Amino acid sequence: MPPVLLESDEHKALRQAVATLGERHGRDHDRESLWQEAGRLGYLGVNLPEAYGGGGGGIAELSIVLEELGAAGCPLLMLVVSPAICGTVIARFGTDAQKQRWLPGLADGTRTMAFGITEPDAGSNSHRITTTARKDGGDWVLTGRKVFVSGVDIADATLIVGRTETVSSKEGRTGRLKPCLFIVPRDTPGFERRRIDMELHAVEKQFELTLDDVRLPADALVGDEDAGLLQLFAGLNPERVMTAAFGIGMGRYALTRAVEYARQRTVWNAPIGAHQAIAHPLAQAHIDLELARLMMGKAAHLYDAGDDTGAGEAANMAKYAAGEACVKAVDQAVHTLGGNGLTREYGLASLVTAARVSRIAPVSREMILNYVSHQTLGLPKSY
Known part of the structure; x- marks a missing residue:
């Protein structure tokens, strides 16, 4: 039951090619095998810049990839997280060094990145995030908790949403907190994970994260600390x-x-x-x-x-x-x-x-x- 939509010839060809890949792997697919083949064929990074090994497309193309894999019974949940969220943020706001380090691997599937925003007490309210990041010399120090983070155990790093303290220039007092994004490698000291026992059976597991004075270098910050939402x-x-x-x-x-x-x-x-x-x-x-x-x-x-x-x-x-x-x-x-x-x-x-x-x-x-x-x-x- 193929979808009917006015699409470019390129989109139609992409849809058909991904559908063929999905049908070959099917409902009982091996997640790692499918991920690797999708990466080799260029589907995982279809939205990322060509200069960093991507396809030069956008979210329109990546959504076609995920939809067609899902329609074949083998959706890759980490497509939502690694290239779509993390890859997009790094491509738009990352430094040249961050792009060089992460985007080629995210594009070909050899590297993955999880995304941590939800907190036990904040839920869907991003304005109440309490994971804080403070400067200590040239470093950042993160403290807080995250919950329902997918695929942390298989990801090379997690893009963590924290909040930086802003200081009033007039009074020198701590002001409101602004959301900022930090790349935290999986084995960073103080970065602990605990698997959540879910009734939902999925390849990608869910985790609760604890950040206990996690020390990161200055270049772990993605983008401008004052850019906010x-x-x-x-x-x-x-x-x-x-x-x-x-x-x-x-x-x-x-x-x-x-x-x-x-x-x-x-x-x-x-x-x-x-x-x-x-x-x-x-x-x-x-x-x-x-x-x-x-x-x-x-x-x-x-x-x-x-x-x-x-x-x-x-x-x-x-x-x-x-x-x-x-x-x-x-x-x-x-x-x-x-x-x-x-x-x-x-x-x-x-x-x-x-x-x-x-x-x-x-x-x-x-x-x-x-x-x-x-x-x-x-x-x-x-x-």
């Missing part, structure tokens, strides 16, 4: 677009399995797909997924065009629409198969839990509704 959302907007791609790909995979079953499963001398009670919900799921894809494409286009404000609104909407469409598609797929939908043979039961991730992470649908009501509709806040 600008640099942070340069990574969060691609994250939302890519999460939409993750959900849409998963929804397409589930829907394809359900349609195949509905065509073949015969009851009372007719395929069950001939009955409108089966056909209509599947058609609705397809429509919802296609609408989400259109918004995802809009968000990616705006971001790649440099419209960060417009991309912020569209990326949030795309993530919301994709999460809802994914959950409904997976639920209807399982329902279509009945008891078979819960068997390991058909590979849908595990998606029931995984689909919820597209609603919850990296930002809940309620926070997106807050964003749209405040930023788009101009309604007052209740908090």
Whole structure:
């Protein structure tokens, strides 16, 4: 069930090539083997600058890669994190040395980077982050905690969101904290991780991080310490677009399995797909997924065009629409198969839990509704 969208010939060719790769690896893929092959073929770094080994494209191209892998049953979650968030931030705001050190490896898959923003007490509220970074001579010292950080054990480093103390030039007193981004190598002293025991079965594990006076050199800071939210959302907007791609790909995979079953499963001398009670919900799921894809494409286009404000609104909407469409598609797929939908043979039961991730992470649908009501509709806040 190929998607229908007005795309360039280059995008169509990329979509077909990635779909072929995904079909070859399939649902029972080996994550490391798929990651390495995708890196060799240039898919992991399709959004990164050509000067550093990337494809010179943008989030539009990277979202195609993740969506098509997901539609084949083998989504690579670290695509959301390593090239989309971390690679984008470093490409836009990193020093030449940081770009040379990290981007070629992120592009070909030989290096990966995790992303740590969520905290136990802050949740989705980035304004309440308490992980602090203070200057000590020529170094930075980070202290704090992070939670629900994906793939820390397999990543070479983690891009940590901390907050630097600003000092009032008039009074010499500590002022408000500004968010800043730091590259923390995996084996840095004081940087500890604890695996979170999740019911969700995924290759990429979830971790809680503790930063206990983690000392970093000055060049661990990415970008300007006074830039604040600008640099942070340069990574969060691609994250939302890519999460939409993750959900849409998963929804397409589930829907394809359900349609195949509905065509073949015969009851009372007719395929069950001939009955409108089966056909209509599947058609609705397809429509919802296609609408989400259109918004995802809009968000990616705006971001790649440099419209960060417009991309912020569209990326949030795309993530919301994709999460809802994914959950409904997976639920209807399982329902279509009945008891078979819960068997390991058909590979849908595990998606029931995984689909919820597209609603919850990296930002809940309620926070997106807050964003749209405040930023788009101009309604007052209740908090």
